[in-house]
């Protein structure tokens with residue numbers, strides 16, 4: 001399926017990010033629909049220093065000037081407030097954000113680095129010709145010098161429950 | 170003392186505390202007091218002495234940029250909040266124009 005992104009080939013020594021196939025598909029569908037503009041949203045999750053589970057995603061509008069939206073992405077500070085409060089209420093944390101790179105690679109830009117925070121997960125999706133074809137996870141180093149890549153572990157959910165018995169008869 | 174709410178990713182620099190009590194009569198003084206208490210925050214809030222462009226400070230529901238900025242006066246029971254504006258950008262399409270600076274680190 002086109003929505004599957006296996007992080008194994010990009011595996012680093014840093015934190016491991018666990019995300020379900022279902023959530024990856026939601027991200028991919030949103031970012032394909034936003035193409036050729038950049039799209040994005042927040043990642044809600046929970047976890048410790050070395051393992052992070054993404055529990056939910058929340059799509060957020062791109063408020064950058066429309067003419068720049070093919071290569072720039074910005075959210076309202078009010079969206080951050082709302083989402084941080086929502087995460088707290090649900091016993092989750094605002095753990096990161098995701099955005100697309102239309103017709104470019106899933107690697108952070110210099111602009112991304114300047115605007116990034118440490119201890120935050122950045123999932124970048126390359127969308128080539130309206131198809132999401134790579135998804136990688138990154139984290140800013142504490143000294144702000146560069147991003148380190150995180151392992152993104154895809155967790156498949158069963159396509160159909162009880163499919164074997166349904167095929168009998 | 171006024172309180173400052175710390176955004177989730179920066180709580181690693183405040184021993185996990187979401188809210189920090191700060192001394193000072195203005196937003197600028199309160200922020201100086203905050204980074205004195207937690208020096209590792211400084212690099213992520215300030216570029217030299219300027220507030221980083223993606224760091225927003227709200228006094229209740231109001232952005233201090235639309236008030237008197239760092240000179241905005243605060244009272245003892247005021248609540249400040251640090252809100253990062255999330256922004257991203259696509260690299261230029263030509264690899265040559267990306268410059269020689271590596272963005273990706275190999276080590277942890």
Ligand SMILES: [Zn+2]
Nearest residue numbers: 112257258259
């Ligand atoms: Zn980007």
